[in-house]
Amino acid sequence: MPQSRNGFIQRLARLSLCAGVAMVPMAVQAAEDDPWESINRPIFRFNDLVDTYTLKPIAQGYQFIAPQFVEDGVHNFFNNIGDVGNLANNVLQAKPHAAGVDTARLIVNTTFGLLGFVDVGTRMGLQRSDEDFGQTLGYWGVGSGPYVVLPLFGPSTVRDTFAKYPDSYTTPWRYVDHVPTRNSALGVNLIDTRASLLSAERLVTGDKYTFIRNAYLQNREFKVKDGQVEDDF
Numbered sequence: 001m002p003q004s005r006n007g008f009i010q011r012l013a014r015l016s017l018c019a020g021v022a023m024v025p026m027a028v029q030a031a032e033d034d035p036w037e038s039i040n041r042p043i044f045r046f047n048d049l050v051d052t053y054t055l056k057p058i059a060q061g062y063q064f065i066a067p068q069f070v071e072d073g074v075h076n077f078f079n080n081i082g083d084v085g086n087l088a089n090n091v092l093q094a095k096p097h098a099a100g101v102d103t104a105r106l107i108v109n110t111t112f113g114l115l116g117f118v119d120v121g122t123r124m125g126l127q128r129s130d131e132d133f134g135q136t137l138g139y140w141g142v143g144s145g146p147y148v149v150l151p152l153f154g155p156s157t158v159r160d161t162f163a164k165y166p167d168s169y170t171t172p173w174r175y176v177d178h179v180p181t182r183n184s185a186l187g188v189n190l191i192d193t194r195a196s197l198l199s200a201e202r203l204v205t206g207d208k209y210t211f212i213r214n215a216y217l218q219n220r221e222f223k224v225k226d227g228q229v230e231d232d233f
Helices: 001-031 037-065 067-094 096-111 133-139 158-168 179-196 197-201 207-222
Strands: 147-150 154-157
Touching: 037 179, 037 197, 037 207, 067 096, 067 133, 067 158, 067 197, 096 147, 147 158, 147 207, 154 158, 154 207, 158 207, 179 197
Parallel strands: none
Antiparallel strands: 147 154
């Protein structure tokens, strides 16, 4: 009996050692990607608190009240505006085919799609891009830099943070002088974006901060490399 117990303890010790060794690369990678975690976590908690008591309830109420066709129309409208940024960044990334698709989408959705409320382009086989200046910088070899959590804006990197300013030039809000109109449009866009993320919350497991950080970084790498990423394993 003692020998059996000793054997079990030895096997358990070996398994624990193997698990610890396997976790070392993950811990090292996390330290490299997120050296400012001690600052990021409090900001994340603040953002999560604001979201829990303001944005999320408003988004849930919006989904409860608005008919599905209204939600789809509003979402399509803001996507159509976003295609301007997609076009600009595809041009900057020297992707003529993608830029041509963006141009065609803007034309058909703005005209036949009633200012974008109906996504005619997708029905015609013109698939939407998802580009921004952060991806453009990454495309030309600019590193992402450390992971950062921005107050109210959420997950980002140093590269993506600086890229937000050039991206603002491709949005119409920058050129709207009427403050109530501009703020109302920004508010509706924010609510639409938050509502579109409600269903994704069911995917969050374990430590929420770590899950969102890893998901964000992996998603950004996937987008910058246009899906040509190597499996870590």
